[in-house]
Each structure stands twice: as structure tokens, then as C-alpha cells.
Amino acid sequence: MAELNSALQVGDFTIKNRLVLAPLTRARSGAERIPNDLMVEYYQQRANAGLIITEATVISPKAAGYANTPGLWSQEQAQAWNKIVKAVHAQGSKIVVQLWHVGRISHPDLLDGDIPVAPSAIQPAGEVSLLRPKRPFVTPRALSHEEIQEIVAQYKNAAEQAKAAGFDGVELHAANGYLIDQFLQSKTNIRDDEYGGSIENRARLLLQVVDTFIEVWGAGRVGVHLAPRADSHDMGDDNPLATFGYVVEQLDQRNIAFIFTREYAAEDSLQPKLRPKFKGAWIANEKLTPDSAKKILEENQSDAVSFGLAYIANPDLLERLEHDLPLNQVNFQTLYADGAEGYTDYSVFEKLEA
Ligand SMILES: Cc1cc2nc3c(=O)[nH]c(=O)nc-3n(C[C@H](O)[C@H](O)[C@H](O)COP(=O)(O)O)c2cc1C
Numbered sequence: 001m002a003e004l005n006s007a008l009q010v011g012d013f014t015i016k017n018r019l020v021l022a023p024l025t026r027a028r029s030g031a032e033r034i035p036n037d038l039m040v041e042y043y044q045q046r047a048n049a050g051l052i053i054t055e056a057t058v059i060s061p062k063a064a065g066y067a068n069t070p071g072l073w074s075q076e077q078a079q080a081w082n083k084i085v086k087a088v089h090a091q092g093s094k095i096v097v098q099l100w101h102v103g104r105i106s107h108p109d110l111l112d113g114d115i116p117v118a119p120s121a122i123q124p125a126g127e128v129s130l131l132r133p134k135r136p137f138v139t140p141r142a143l144s145h146e147e148i149q150e151i152v153a154q155y156k157n158a159a160e161q162a163k164a165a166g167f168d169g170v171e172l173h174a175a176n177g178y179l180i181d182q183f184l185q186s187k188t189n190i191r192d193d194e195y196g197g198s199i200e201n202r203a204r205l206l207l208q209v210v211d212t213f214i215e216v217w218g219a220g221r222v223g224v225h226l227a228p229r230a231d232s233h234d235m236g237d238d239n240p241l242a243t244f245g246y247v248v249e250q251l252d253q254r255n256i257a258f259i260f261t262r263e264y265a266a267e268d269s270l271q272p273k274l275r276p277k278f279k280g281a282w283i284a285n286e287k288l289t290p291d292s293a294k295k296i297l298e299e300n301q302s303d304a305v306s307f308g309l310a311y312i313a314n315p316d317l318l319e320r321l322e323h324d325l326p327l328n329q330v331n332f333q334t335l336y337a338d339g340a341e342g343y344t345d346y347s348v349f350e351k352l353e354a
Helices: 038-043 075-089 145-165 179-184 205-217 240-253 270-276 290-298 309-315 319-323
Strands: 009-010 013-015 019-021 051-053 096-102 169-173 220-225 258-262 281-285 303-305
Touching: 009 075, 009 281, 038 075, 075 096, 075 145, 096 145, 145 169, 145 205, 169 205, 179 205, 205 220, 205 240, 220 240, 240 270, 258 270, 290 303, 290 319, 303 309
Parallel strands: 019 051, 019 303, 051 096, 096 169, 169 220, 220 258, 258 281, 281 303
Antiparallel strands: 009 013
């Protein structure tokens, strides 16, 4: 049984408590995709978390699927991220950067006219999330073998920049229907080369990128973000337990620091079957409540718990959870808006004077 406010070893580093800020895209980095002082303030406010996972951060300009999300391919971006890292470290919290390529979840209007890339030329259902006026997703172009190796090299460069920025480690975004997930799951991958077909082949890119991260960082500073429930962005897999079970076993063999799963609330959650395969730290997420989060820790269903929406609206979430204080509600209108409103202006809990 573990208390929320107790330290946890995560690979090569220790976090001061078991509360994790979930990665949250807030689209406030501007067109240059460079973190700024407003973002420093936002992360600093939430550095009561033992571990912060940054918002998804693109590894190249062509990896993007949304305007104004940050990147980490240049020295300039690394220097800008370093301000955030320093502010978080000053409060004794750890911070890893979530590295991201969206694959087919993009649009030519976000890629200087280029067609989005994917394992296979399969058009996602639906519309591009934040583009206005609304436009449907287009049919992506299947990546060549050589282009896949170029993308792996971009992941490696981003991991190196993350080191320059002073992060505590990196998290591979392999969830939510973006590029790595598109390779992994059978619905979006009908390739007939070594990156498609069998589970081993579909997991090849994920593991290749993880191995590259391990080269740069060592296994104890690498995490992977998975979404076995597979309902984002028109995803699906013929046999999720076999697919994700294989991935978790492979990650365990590599001794990586942590796995983060977004699926806890699902009725048919695979978590109970997946977690025993992994000896590193496990971070549970999705629709947790103050009570369910504590129960998960008490029952050792997970080593740490992560909040998204509640952390947006409650910068002092640790204190609120510890003392059963009421939670602010999130303003959905300002999730991806510009500026401080609905970003850094959520109130901390004020004790009423007696
Ligand atoms: C505004 C917003 C942005 C998000 N951005 C990301 C992201 O960049 N990377 C990611 O892996 N998940 C992202 N998610 C998913 C969250 O990390 C989390 O899995 C989800 O909000 C469920 O947790 P919750 O129920 O505590 O909010 C985002 C969710 C929201 C609401």
C-alpha cells in the first residue's frame, strides 16, 4: 500500500510523490513552436506533482498536427525548454518531455502543403481537431523504408535536444492514434514489409525508437505512453491483448523506467493483465477521482496516478487531494486558446479565515 505523498523510484530517478501531471496539449507555443514565459509559469504552478510529463512536443516541423504546439528539434527550442525544466526542478519535481509525431492525424494546411504520412494510405474518419473552418482528414501517404529511418533519426535528435534542455528523461508518445500507434495497431497498418503484418513487425518502429532513446539516455530515463483501449482517432486492433502484451514484455526486457497507460476507466481495461508483465513504474490515468486514485495506490494497482483535466483546473492538485478539498471545474473553451485565461489563472484553494 502506498500513500499519494510518498516517494517513488522511477528508473534512475526518484519522484517526491506519486502524483503525475498528464501530458496536456495547450497550444500556447506560437507558430515558431518555442516554449515561452507563460508556459514556464504554467508548469511551475503544477510542480507539486512528483513527475510532470510535458505536453506532446513535435520532433520536427513535419511531425505536427496542430498549430502552436511546441517542438524540440533545435537548440533554440532546447534553451527555451530549459527555463521550464529549471523552474520545475527548483521545486523538487521531475520533468520528462513527451516526444511526438502525429503521422496521419494532420493536414496539408499544417504541413506547408505536404500530404501527411502514415504506415499505410488509410484515411482516418473525422475532421482535423483544431483547424477552422473544419476540414476532414485526408488520405495519408505511406512512408518508404528510408523515410522511416529518417523519422527514427529525428526522434534521436529530439532525445539529444531533450538532454541539452536538462530534462530528467523522455517519454515516447505511442498512444492516442498518432504515428507510433498507427504502426502498432492492425487497423492502420497493412504494410507488407518488416514494419507491417505480424505483431513483431508492427511493434518494430516503437521498439526501434525506444532503443534509440536508450542509446541517448540509458533505459532508466525512458518512458512509453500507451493507450491499449484504442478508441482515439479511428484506431483499432485485431487482438489488443496480444499486441500490447508483446509491447509491454519487450519494454520490460529493456528495463525502461515507466509505462503510462491511458485507459484505467475502461470497463474492459487491459491494465490488470499488462501490469504484471512489467517491473518498472506503472502510471495509471484517465477519469480518476480523488477517491479512485487513492484506492488504486492503496490496492497497488499502479505505482503512481496521473490527472489531466483536474490538473488543468487545479494547479494545487496535490494539496487538494491530500486534504480532500473541493476541485475547480475546467473551462473547456480555453483548453487550446491563446494566452493566460484558462491556463495560468486557475485559483489555488483559499483557506477561509475563522
Ligand atoms: C486538453 C487536453 C490535451 C491533451 N493533450 C495530450 C497530449 O499532448 N499527449 C497525450 O498523451 N495525451 C494528451 N491528452 C490526454 C491526457 O493526457 C489524459 O490522458 C486525459 O485527459 C485523461 O485523463 P483525465 O481524465 O485525468 O483528464 C490531452 C487531454 C486533454 C483534455
